[in-house]
Amino acid sequence: MLLRDKFCLITGASKGIGKAISEIFAKEGAIIIATGRDLESLNLMVSDLPVYSAPHLVFKMDVTKEEDVLRVFNELSQNKIFIHCIVNNAGIMEDATLQMVKTDLIHKIYNTNVLGTILPSQNAIKHFLRNRCGSIINLSSIIGTKGNLGQSIYGSSKSAIIGFTKSLSKELAPLNIRVNAIAPGFIDTDMIKGMDQKFYEKNLKAIGMRRLGKPEDVAKVALFLASDLSEYVTGQIIGVDGGMII
Amino acid sequence: MENNQKLVHAFHEALGIDSNLIKDNLTYQSIPEWDSISHMILISQLEEDFNVSIETDDVIDLSSFKKAREILIKLGINF
Numbered sequence: 001m002l003l004r005d006k007f008c009l010i011t012g013a014s015k016g017i018g019k020a021i022s023e024i025f026a027k028e029g030a031i032i033i034a035t036g037r038d039l040e041s042l043n044l045m046v047s048d049l050p051v052y053s054a055p056h057l058v059f060k061m062d063v064t065k066e067e068d069v070l071r072v073f074n075e076l077s078q079n080k081i082f083i084h085c086i087v088n089n090a091g092i093m094e095d096a097t098l099q100m101v102k103t104d105l106i107h108k109i110y111n112t113n114v115l116g117t118i119l120p121s122q123n124a125i126k127h128f129l130r131n132r133c134g135s136i137i138n139l140s141s142i143i144g145t146k147g148n149l150g151q152s153i154y155g156s157s158k159s160a161i162i163g164f165t166k167s168l169s170k171e172l173a174p175l176n177i178r179v180n181a182i183a184p185g186f187i188d189t190d191m192i193k194g195m196d197q198k199f200y201e202k203n204l205k206a207i208g209m210r211r212l213g214k215p216e217d218v219a220k221v222a223l224f225l226a227s228d229l230s231e232y233v234t235g236q237i238i239g240v241d242g243g244m245i246i
Numbered sequence: 247m248e249n250n251q252k253l254v255h256a257f258h259e260a261l262g263i264d265s266n267l268i269k270d271n272l273t274y275q276s277i278p279e280w281d282s283i284s285h286m287i288l289i290s291q292l293e294e295d296f297n298v299s300i301e302t303d304d305v306i307d308l309s310s311f312k313k314a315r316e317i318l319i320k321l322g323i324n325f
């Protein structure tokens with residue numbers, strides 16, 4: 001088992017990619033700390049996971065709320081639980097051309113996708129220092145690496161994740177803490193369900209492998225980055241996009 | 247071990263310096279061993295040894311050995 005008895009905290013674990021990551025990590029022996037805004041859906045998700053040692057944990061944590069993030073990390077430390085890995089997966093996508101974007105939406109997207117990655121990472125570092133190692137896995141996007149029309153806000157928030165990952169990896173490498181990001185292409189989750197039909201078809205045609213990605217495709221790469229298989233890998237942005245061209 | 251000795255020991259472990267260098271006037275970045283990287287290790291060491299949680303504002307504020315003692319006192323540790 002690649003993650004036996006490792007505490008892995010996943011943000012936005014209730015569905016989609018976060019859920020798939022929780023499942024594959026649990027199969028590999030990890031103790032999942034599932035966090036999200038809705039306790040009911042988190043409890044439901046966790047009840048289906050295999051348990052090999054200590055039971056999985058569930059916490060209500062909105063990544064945009066600093067008090068939520070502090071509460072969860074303090075509660076973990078007080079119980080002598082020090083995480084080995086964090087997956088900053090929580091994210092939102094809303095499309096609009098720049099002329100049509102209200103300031104509130106810009107704040108909402110940046111607070112969730114950028115601040116919601118930075119704050120949990122900052123708190124996780126102290127945990128990793130206790131374990132003398134750690135892995136931070138951030139969710140960027142192909143829109144962050146390549147850009148796309150109608151997605152300047154979402155895309156730039158995901159580009160910020162790339163800059164954050166690269167700089168932080170340099171800061172933390174001397175402490176044996178690795179920081180990497182995954183840049184998924186077009187993955188079959190609720191996030192793309194609300195997408196305009198024409199936009200959806202255009203994106204599908206742009207995928208070399210001619211199929212949507214599955215959440216599990218992303219989860220397998222997250223598993224690699226969380227485990228010792230990638231013990232010498234840091235500061236990398238790994239595309240999981242089936243050869244998508246934007 | 248009494249708490250002052252424990253504090254000296256934490257600095258010694260985290261920064262890898264001789265205990266007799268650890269005095270109230272020892273300040274952050276005044277010696278090569280106390281840089282931004284070892285500062286993070288020091289915070290983790292203090293949290294572990296004194297069973298406290300040091301918030302970000304105090305992580306930034308902890309700029310000397312003397313200040314470390316003050317912060318720990320604030321967190322309920324007796325010296």
Ligand SMILES: NC(=O)c1ccc[n+]([C@@H]2O[C@H](COP(=O)([O-])OP(=O)(O)OC[C@H]3O[C@@H](n4cnc5c(N)ncnc54)[C@H](OP(=O)(O)O)[C@@H]3O)[C@@H](O)[C@H]2O)c1
Nearest residue numbers: 012014016017037062063090091141184186187189190191
């Ligand atoms: N699907 C794709 O094609 C694709 C492509 C590239 C990158 N990504 C990235 O992959 C990540 C996961 O996306 P997904 O496709 O799995 O989306 P999803 O199915 O919509 O799931 C998003 C998850 O994030 C959670 N979340 C949203 N805002 C949150 C907040 N403020 N605090 C805590 N949790 C929050 C949601 O929880 P609630 O139940 O509370 O809403 C949900 O669990 C995102 O960062 C996304 O940008 C996805």
